[in-house]
Amino acid sequence: MGRGKIEIKKIENATNRQVTYSKRRNGLFKKAQELTVLCDAKVSLIMFSSTGKFHEFLSPNISTKGVFDLYQKATGIDLWNSHYERMDENYRRLKEINKKLRREIRQRMGGDLNELNIKELQALEAKMDSSLLAIRERKYHVIKTQTDKHKKKVRNLEERHANLVMDLEAKLDDQDGIVETGGYYESTMGLLPTGASNLYALRLYQNQQPPLVLHHGTNDLRLA
Helix, strand or coil: CCCCCCCCCCCCCHHHHHHHHHHHHHHHHHHHHHHHHHHCCCCEEEEECCCCCEEEEECCCCCHHHHHHHHHHHHCCCCCHHHHHHHHHHHHHHHHHHHHHHHHHHHHCCCCCCCCCHHHHHHHHHHHHHHHHHHHHHHHHHHHHHHHHHHHHHHHHHHHHHHHHHHHHHHHHHHHCCCCCCCCCHHHHHHCCCCCHHHHHHHHHHHHCCCEEECCCCCCEEEC
């Protein structure tokens, strides 16, 4: 019993459609391979599935470019002419834009001014003034930002310095309690931070000296 005739129409089920596409694609590629071997034909097949996936078969005895060249030669149709024309037009447009930009750059640097009339010179001057204003605003912004940054650093350093001074004074006040009359413990000096020993010794010396007394009826200052 033979197979029933299949109605040729779009397969609505996506899974069945993909399965049928894969099977028939492989069948076409197999037939193309047979034609290439049996008949020494140059075969090229390009296929895109409904999902946009690309598949291609190309006879090993020819390249893709060779196929298109043969097609153009056989049909007399230039496949690339319109494409080349668009590319050439785009190239000329970009070349003209580049030429204008280069001329404008030279004019902003003071060159190529002889061909400009009074209106063009005034327009160029206005552009230069606008550019200069933008540059100055940016410069002032950078200066202000850097100044604020340095001021913040200075404030932080001043706060650190003040904290160090307070810590030092607190340590000196604490050390005064262990100082004996007529001298001080040597171990005290070792407890002080670097650079504070001289200050501490001066304070001890001032605290240990007897006050000066002015004797009545004389101008002599003597130790009490």
